[in-house]
Amino acid sequence: MSTRTEIVSSFYRQADEDSRLQRSRHGQLEYAVTMNYIHRFIKPGAKVLEVGAGTGRYSIALAKEGMNVTAVELVESNLSILQKNSKGIQCIQSFQGDATDLHRFEDQIFDMTLVLGPLYHLYDEDDVHKAIDEAIRVTKKNGVLLFAFLSVFGIMYANYLQGNWAAGQEENFTKDYRMRHFKEQLFTGYDVEEFEQLFSGKPVRRIATTGTDGIVESIEDRPDFHITDEDFPAFVNWYLAFSEKRELLGNTNHLLYICQKL
Numbered sequence: 001m002s003t004r005t006e007i008v009s010s011f012y013r014q015a016d017e018d019s020r021l022q023r024s025r026h027g028q029l030e031y032a033v034t035m036n037y038i039h040r041f042i043k044p045g046a047k048v049l050e051v052g053a054g055t056g057r058y059s060i061a062l063a064k065e066g067m068n069v070t071a072v073e074l075v076e077s078n079l080s081i082l083q084k085n086s087k088g089i090q091c092i093q094s095f096q097g098d099a100t101d102l103h104r105f106e107d108q109i110f111d112m113t114l115v116l117g118p119l120y121h122l123y124d125e126d127d128v129h130k131a132i133d134e135a136i137r138v139t140k141k142n143g144v145l146l147f148a149f150l151s152v153f154g155i156m157y158a159n160y161l162q163g164n165w166a167a168g169q170e171e172n173f174t175k176d177y178r179m180r181h182f183k184e185q186l187f188t189g190y191d192v193e194e195f196e197q198l199f200s201g202k203p204v205r206r207i208a209t210t211g212t213d214g215i216v217e218s219i220e221d222r223p224d225f226h227i228t229d230e231d232f233p234a235f236v237n238w239y240l241a242f243s244e245k246r247e248l249l250g251n252t253n254h255l256l257y258i259c260q261k262l
Contacts, residue, residue, distance in 0.1 A: 025227050026216035033212040047067075048111065050116065051116075071086075074097065076096060106138070119131060150254060152172050172189060205260045211251075
């Protein structure tokens, strides 16, 4: 049986993660919206931890802005690209590590903690809570945390409307339509209220739950889909005006849960 780390690492060795947030409109939108929310709460020179940093798109951008960034990435191939791309950039250090165990870091040392990928791949409830608790532990009192997660409905709309709906339904839902989370699923999706409930009783205050890419991923393959470079900034601003509307959250693929440590 392959471990979670082996399954995730195998996927990212074959995927072009480094260009994911650049090569498509939904990736560009996800990046723009996420950075917008980061900038709403970050302070100049902040000490930032990114857990599940991938190839460093966010970590490197924030380091270039003068933040003191620590990046942790599970997948060796992603970490290698991150270290190559960040060579010569001041104020960034990177380590290989798992979101469920941040023992190398002391309590309450980061102003902002970003967990922008690990919860896509954590299927075991104990591991999910370990990742959340570890991120909270290392964040300073009144610090802000951003947790990315996937909508199970967004997964269905983006990936299973090409004649394969029944297979997607079996993978992501039980027979009585409860969400499924299991290791071989690779990307696991949540109902929004289900994800928010994970933080019940934890020492945080919810600031917002927001979508980051809307329905764009599910429609971008349509032959008539087109957003020009001239239109894209206006589209981003329009999306940001409505990205927290509860009735729209299930349709987006990627979401952010944003909270403040008490």
